[in-house]
Amino acid sequence: MEVNMPIIAITSGIYSNTGERVQKLSENLSCEVITDNDIIGEVVRRDGIKEATLLKVIQSKKLAFNDFTHEQEKCIACMKKAISEYISKGNCIFHGVIGHLVPQEMSHVMRVLMITDKNRRIKNGMDKLGLSEKEIKKKIETSDRYAFLWINTISGKKAWDKSLYDIVIPTDKLNITESVKLILEHSEKLSDISAGIVEKEADDFKLAASVEIVLTEIGGGLMAASNDGNIVVTINKKLMMLSKFQQKIIKIVQKIPGVKSVDTKIGQNYYKNDIVHSHEFETPLRILLVDDEKDFVQTLSERLKMRQFASEVVYNGQEALDFTDREETEVMVLDLKMPGIDGFEVLRKIKQTKPGIEVIILTGHGSEKDKNVCMDLGAFAYLQKPADIDQLTDTMKRAYEKINLNKNN
Structure with a gap:
């Protein structure tokens, strides 16, 4: 330098x-x-x-x-x-x-x-x-x-x-x-x-950035500062099980080359009782809910969030196709009867262009014939409304297991 x-x-x-x-x-x-x-x-x-x-x-x-x-x-x-x-x-x-x-x-x-x-x-x-x-x-x-x-x-x-x-x-x-x-x-x-000061400041900045990259694997709202290799991680976002999470931060950061010590502190924007995602949770990260019944699908999204399932919501078939073109999606929960492009056509196009997305049909208007058509098109599962929330989340977990299995093969 x-x-x-x-x-x-x-x-x-x-x-x-x-x-x-x-x-x-x-x-x-x-x-x-x-x-x-x-x-x-x-x-x-x-x-x-x-x-x-x-x-x-x-x-x-x-x-x-x-x-x-x-x-x-x-x-x-x-x-x-x-x-x-x-x-x-x-x-x-x-x-x-x-x-x-x-x-x-x-x-x-x-x-x-x-x-x-x-x-x-x-x-x-x-x-x-x-x-x-x-x-x-x-x-x-x-x-x-x-x-x-x-x-x-x-x-x-x-x-x-x-x-x-x-x-x-x-x-x-x-x-x-x-x-x-x-x-x-x-x-x-x-x-x-x-x-000496110039070199130290540059090294501290680089190490703090490296630490923050690693921290994104376990949570958001985490900021790192370095002083000659001594790291302080500020927890600046609400979460649950603080003590356990602090221990996890220390364990992960200690492994980074150049780190001499690790400490944590609570930032001014910290509150308890929020979700911190861990890759130890066997839940999909990118779920898209597709349903033209807005009240139903918004309520479903909130109920899923309470169970640590992050989801986005769209209200028709075209929005679903546009969304998956823009954003990486892992699991789609799809209604069949919608105006415009219906669920059958969405399922058909998704499986043709993005076969890695697992599609769970959730409909209140289906029949045994509809179920057979959907499964033949490549749907992961076919559920009837009103589906039990535990049944739906269990199905999502199984879909995610399939995704991970395919990634590892």
Whole structure:
């Protein structure tokens, strides 16, 4: 690592004319510019997470089944790990919103905001793209909304809050040369930080990110901090059986290379009596309920959640097909009699295109003939409403056993 040079993390509003400033700064410092797309690409390559999933997380969009799969937490932890590896190499400028994942405690990281007022951004966008004022306004509002939600998720503050940054560059008042000069002057103040501190901070960040990746396998709302290999895990989400869960955290984290000790503490958002999923539970993680009777299926979803079965709900056949195209699904509970595409057609298409999804028919209008048709099409089971909740969950468990058996073969 180039220890005499700080890492710079630049956030900017779209159409604030920051590209040339960042490029000029990069040339002056002989630094590589790392964009959000670079970080996303690295996580896709190294961790096998889909780009679409990462973009959903950055845009603060809901991930189906996240209460049980913790995909959002894993995405964030993997992005932290990618950032930490860039930092360990040194000589880099982060340009984008993902750089906000760098801990505020890292003393050798300088945070910069480049921004101008909205009217100038609109004019800049119109000049650059040749679009109408209305079209540019919409692009700015969309970009800002994603930035605000993401940065608030990470820091609890507004995106352009000056307290998040060491320096703010008003791009309408400072030209490229003046902007770069101001950043260079501020960066010199960090050059006196000792090599030992810089290396320790980088190593601690990387280890904490590695710990958080492992923690996503056992629960959500878990944050790790490292101090020279001594790990503190903050439990920041409601759960049950706290003492047992703390022991599990310690046991798992102790096995990670570089960890010297492990402790846990309760975060300010902790409450008891919520579900923490463990892979020791033999229940499917991704269940889709398909039924046009909204009250019935919503109540069923709540009853399943009380039994630690995470589910998503759609209300017709087309929504079911669209959902499985977007989201990985393991078990589908499907009604037969629905308007539009009925359950028979959904079952037929699912088994043709996604045969790994186990489909449980749950209907109040079926016959023995319907049952035979469904089983011939590949349904896992055929249940009549009103099905006993224990019968349904037992059937789901057996379906999940089949899924795991197929994965292992």
